[in-house]
Amino acid sequence: MKYLNEFRDGEIAQRMAGEIRQLTTRPWAIMEVCGGQTHSIIRNGIDQLLPPEIELIHGPGCPVCVTPLELIDKALAIAALPDVIFCSFGDMLRVPGSEKDLFRIKSEGGDVRVVYSPLDSVNIARENPNRRVVFFGIGFETTAPANAMAVKWAHAQGLENFSMLVSHVLVPPAIKAIMESPGNRVQAFLAAGHVCSVMGLWQYPPLAERYRTPIVATGFEPLDVLEGIRRTVRQLEAGEAFVENAYARAVTFEGNKPAQAMLAEVFETCDRVWRGIGVIPQSGWRLSAKYRNYDAEYCFDVSGIQTTESPLCMSGAVLQGRIKPHQCPAFDKQCTPRNPLGATMVSSEGACAAYYNYGRFANVENPGVAT
Amino acid sequence: MSTLPDFTHWACPLPLRDYPNVVIGHGGGGKLGAELVEHLFVPAFRNDALENLGDSSVIEFARGASRLALSTDSFVVRPLFFPGGSIGELAVNGTVNDLAMSGAKPLYLTAGFIIEEGLPMQQLGEIVNRMAEAARQAGVLIVTGDTKVVDKGHGDGVFINTAGIGIVPDGIRIGPQFAQAGDAVILSGTIGDHGMAVMSVREGLAFDSLIQSDCAALNNLVEAMLAVDPSAIHVLRDPTRGGLASSLNEIAVRSQVGIDIDERALPVMPDVQSACELLGMDPIYVANEGKLVAFVAKDSAEAVLAAMRAHPLGQQAAIIGKVTHQHAGMLVARTAIGGSRVIPMQLGEQLPRIC
Numbered sequence: 217m218k219y220l221n222e223f224r225d226g227e228i229a230q231r232m233a234g235e236i237r238q239l240t241t242r243p244w245a246i247m248e249v250c251g252g253q254t255h256s257i258i259r260n261g262i263d264q265l266l267p268p269e270i271e272l273i274h275g276p277g278c279p280v281c282v283t284p285l286e287l288i289d290k291a292l293a294i295a296a297l298p299d300v301i302f303c304s305f306g307d308m309l310r311v312p313g314s315e316k317d318l319f320r321i322k323s324e325g326g327d328v329r330v331v332y333s334p335l336d337s338v339n340i341a342r343e344n345p346n347r348r349v350v351f352f353g354i355g356f357e358t359t360a361p362a363n364a365m366a367v368k369w370a371h372a373q374g375l376e377n378f379s380m381l382v383s384h385v386l387v388p389p390a391i392k393a394i395m396e397s398p399g400n401r402v403q404a405f406l407a408a409g410h411v412c413s414v415m416g417l418w419q420y421p422p423l424a425e426r427y428r429t430p431i432v433a434t435g436f437e438p439l440d441v442l443e444g445i446r447r448t449v450r451q452l453e454a455g456e457a458f459v460e461n462a463y464a465r466a467v468t469f470e471g472n473k474p475a476q477a478m479l480a481e482v483f484e485t486c487d488r489v490w491r492g493i494g495v496i497p498q499s500g501w502r503l504s505a506k507y508r509n510y511d512a513e514y515c516f517d518v519s520g521i522q523t524t525e526s527p528l529c530m531s532g533a534v535l536q537g538r539i540k541p542h543q544c545p546a547f548d549k550q551c552t553p554r555n556p557l558g559a560t561m562v563s564s565e566g567a568c569a570a571y572y573n574y575g576r577f578a579n580v581e582n583p584g585v586a587t
Numbered sequence: 588m589s590t591l592p593d594f595t596h597w598a599c600p601l602p603l604r605d606y607p608n609v610v611i612g613h614g615g616g617g618k619l620g621a622e623l624v625e626h627l628f629v630p631a632f633r634n635d636a637l638e639n640l641g642d643s644s645v646i647e648f649a650r651g652a653s654r655l656a657l658s659t660d661s662f663v664v665r666p667l668f669f670p671g672g673s674i675g676e677l678a679v680n681g682t683v684n685d686l687a688m689s690g691a692k693p694l695y696l697t698a699g700f701i702i703e704e705g706l707p708m709q710q711l712g713e714i715v716n717r718m719a720e721a722a723r724q725a726g727v728l729i730v731t732g733d734t735k736v737v738d739k740g741h742g743d744g745v746f747i748n749t750a751g752i753g754i755v756p757d758g759i760r761i762g763p764q765f766a767q768a769g770d771a772v773i774l775s776g777t778i779g780d781h782g783m784a785v786m787s788v789r790e791g792l793a794f795d796s797l798i799q800s801d802c803a804a805l806n807n808l809v810e811a812m813l814a815v816d817p818s819a820i821h822v823l824r825d826p827t828r829g830g831l832a833s834s835l836n837e838i839a840v841r842s843q844v845g846i847d848i849d850e851r852a853l854p855v856m857p858d859v860q861s862a863c864e865l866l867g868m869d870p871i872y873v874a875n876e877g878k879l880v881a882f883v884a885k886d887s888a889e890a891v892l893a894a895m896r897a898h899p900l901g902q903q904a905a906i907i908g909k910v911t912h913q914h915a916g917m918l919v920a921r922t923a924i925g926g927s928r929v930i931p932m933q934l935g936e937q938l939p940r941i942c
Contacts, residue, residue: 220864226851229924261926332866438924553931573931 223437224260232442233265239449243269245401246448247394247537249387250356250408251278251566252436258570260438270449273401273537274567276390276490277408279355280307281535281559281566284489285525287383288313290518294350294381295326297516301344303337304352306330311559314524334359334366334380341370341378350512353380358410360384360501361475364482367503367510381512382502385488387411388419389499394536395427402537404452406434406444409463414479416471420459428457435463482507491559492532526551531558534567541571548572609706614736627712628698628732631719636695636730644730646695652754656691658682659750667710667744670784671799675717677876678747680804681827683725687806688823688879690761690813691753693725698732698749703742714745725804727751758817765821766842770910771888773881775808775895776801776903778831779859779870781877787862794865798858803877808900812881815894819887825879829933830872834880835918836932848908848930849921871920872933882910 248254254274257263263272276282292313295302302318309318309328322328327347331337334351341349353363363380370378387408394402407420412433424431430451434444444462451457461467481504488500503511528546533539541547541560551557553569560566612619629638636644648655662678679696686693698718702711722729780801787796805825812820822842826834831853839846855863855870863870877900883891888906895901918930 220860224923226924259928260922260924261928262924264926265924438922573929 220437223435223439225439229262229265229438229442232439232446236270236442236446236449237267239446239453240267240269241453243271244403244449244452245271245273245537246404246406246445246452247273247275247402248406248434248441248444249275249277249391250406250411250436251281252410253406253408253434253441254278254567254570256436256438256441258573260441262438262441265442266445270445272445274534274570275394275405275537276493276535277356277387278560278566279359279385280311280562281531282385282490282493283308283311283354283383283559284491285314285523286489286521287381289521289523290513290516291352291381292316292318292321293518293521294512294516295321295328296324297326297348299346299348301327301329301340301347301349302352303329303331303334303340303349305332305354307562308352308354310556311562312556314522334363335369338366338370338373338375338378341375342373345377348377348379348515350516351378351380353382353384356385356387356408356411357415357479358408358413360479360483361414361472364478367482367507368478370510371507376509379510379512379515380503382483383488384483384501385490386485386499386501387415388423389496390490391423391427391431393493393496393499395423395429397536399538400536402429404430404448404457405432406441406448407431409433409435409440409466412461412463412467412471414472414475416476417459417461417467417469418471424457424459430457430460432460433463433467435466490535492529492535494532526557529558531560531568534560541568544568607708609702609704609708609711609736611704611736611738614702614734620734623734624732627715628734631715632698632722632729632732634728634730636728637732644695646730648754651757653757654755656686656689656693656753656755657750658685658689658753659748660685661746661748663743663746664785665743666785666788667714669788669800670797671781672784672802672876673714673717674745674747675714676721676802678749679718679721679725679727679729680802680876682749682751683727683804683806684825684876684879686751686753687804687809688761688825689753689755690759690809690817690820690823691755692810693727693751693753693806696722696727696729696749696751698729698747700732700734701742701746701748702734702736703744704736704739706744711745714747718747721804725806756813756817759813759820760818761820761823763822763824763838763841766838766844766846766882766910767821767884768844768910768912769885770821770882771885771906772835772846772848772908772910773883773888773892773895774831774854774905774907775805775879775881775901776877777854777856777859778826778875778878779855779863779873781827781875782830782873783859783862783870785874786866794862796858796862798856798862801875801877803900805877805879805900808879808895808898811894811898811901812891815890816884816887819884819891820881821884822882823879826875828874830870830874831880832869832871832918832930833932836930838882839918840916842910843915845911845914845916846908846918847911847921848918851921851923852905852907854903854905871930880907885909
């Protein structure tokens with residue numbers, strides 16, 4: 217398929233992996249920020265092509281994983297209301313709240329619908345004037361323009377029965393938090409390509425400079441990921457630390473200017489809790505004052521929710537790269553994809569779920585099989 | 588070309604025309620129900636066993652038919668009509684295929700309808716006609732049936748249950764527990780067509796595409812395969828819900844063997860691949876309704892493959908992997924770039940990813 221198969225070529229991948237092996241003289245810890253990249257790495261077995269010195273740390277860039285528990289509990293409370301149609305991206309449905317998940321709410325009679333675009337939920341609102349339609353607006357900067365557009369579109373149509381439960385998170389403050397956390401091991405970042413296609417690269421040079429860390433905007437296909445790693449290793453080995461674009465077919469330095477302008481109008485920055493990590497200052501977006509009437513937290517009385525996180529779950533340490541998933545005592549014991557204690561065990565982008573599946577194999581064979 | 592239903596020339600035989608929609612009375616056991624049977628089901632499915640209209644059909648088997656295969660399946664699909672098929676073809680082919688996957692020659696089906704009040708009679712007629720045509724193509728007879736009508740809002744138009752009987756010829760020993768190390772894994776054609784065809788017209792998710800369901804009866808293809816060497820075929824499976832990944836995982840567990848496949852060998856139509864990329868899905872988990880996967884003794888694999896490719900439903904058949912002593916109970920894929928990954932059983936429905 218055009219623009220995809222070209223970036224999945226096995227021979228070129230082996231050649232690039234060879235180049236990375238030649239470049240590497242010592243151990244390096246590189247964090248891929250985005251869950252989409254984690255997914256690609258595991259799905260394609262990219263980590264198996266790399267020299268043992270290169271350690272990939274799976275970052276907090278799975279929006280499903282970092283959405284705070286309190287917000288998921290709010291989503292569950294809203295979705296259970298009889299006059300509500302609750303719309304969500306598919307992989308949020310199995311994320312555990314304190315007691316239930318959205319699948320459970322659906323089975324108990326809640327009207328929970330999977331949509332592929334937030335704009336679909338605006339259509340549902342227009343077609344169901346007697347119901348309140350809520351879209352679960354989560355994600356990084358990548359999904360933000362479509363969510364902003366949905367709010368603007370609802371506003372333009374004068375829809376009063378549409379609102380959005382917003383939990384947007386931002387990459388640059390997360391990089392800052394990781395680099396400043398005690399015990400940080402990350403030495404370089406593969407920046408999330410699709411976040412950068414919206415926001416550009418201009419936010420990153422101060423971070424690269426301040427923390428002396430290479431930041432390489434990287435795509436998602438196997439060859440994209442390998443190219444990002446190759447450039448990162450080259451910088452690390454040369455003692456350099458700057459912002460580089462390894463995903464030029466989608467990313468420019470300026471980014472998508474009209475989208476950025478719309479985001480600035482619809483959202484405002486706020487402190488945000490990241491599930492398993494805690495509050496990161498100025499790391500989220502909420503709807504701006506102009507669009508407050510579309511904020512589900514404002515429209516529905518869902519305050520005073522008491523959350524209880526599993527005391528066994530160490531997803532925070534996993535998300536920060538401090539432990540590998542299988543080092544968590546609950547891993548593959550109390551916590552499995554069937555009965556996830558934390559969100560990292562839910563999404564296919566989640567590090568724990570990825571390790572669970574690969575680890576079963578590695579235990580039978582020898583680790584590092586098929587390299 | 589679209590194969591969505593065209594009702595312009597469909598004529599519902601009198602006196603059903605009096606009711607444009609199914610009403611509760613059609614399931615009531617009275618005159619309306621009898622008319623539905625007499626004017627719709629019997630003419631469509633016509634055969635001697637059905638026409639005696641007794642409480643059960645009595646059928647005679649040929650001498651020497653010592654082993655019977657029985658199967659039942661219920662069909663719920665939304666929308667009822669989709670590119671390349673409808674719930675009608677699914678209901679016939681699904682049970683025919685389940686029988687064929689045990690090496691049986693499917694012979695007779697039953698058909699039970701649970702109809703939601705208000706279903707347009709035209710649609711019911713079209714579904715029944717499509718079932719009749721599918722049964723003719725598969726060479727099976729629908730010999731008995733049942734109809735119930737439920738209140739509006741208590742069903743998705745129509746649910747259909749079919750059960751089937753087939754005869755297993757002597758010398759055939761096929762089942763999910765019989766995979767052996769060294770077996771070749773052969774897939775009969777492209778994966779993901781049916782699931783993505785239905786997805787493309789599903790309310791709220793519709794996208795423009797030319798993808799057609801692969802819905803087809805596989806008993807004829809199985810016969811051609813068995814003709815090569817009946818003892819060489821150890822496992823047959825039609826990878827429906829949960830896709831190829833689920834079928835292969837089940838077989839790995841039941842046979843306690845490992846299965847290695849090469850992702851590059853999996854035939855996927857470009858449109859299906861595109862749609863899957865768009866929705867964040869993996870075609871290996873997407874449903875098929877006219878494909879089978881066969882585990883064949885290594886020495887006969889090429890001959891069976893050739894027989895499959897000579898059949899219209901197996902033209903794109905390919906050897907996609909092999910059975911191994913290692914990693915028992917697990918499906919492992921060699922990826923396009925030469926890495927490997929475990930392909931696990933899916934927990935529930937495949938969830939479209941956010942990004």
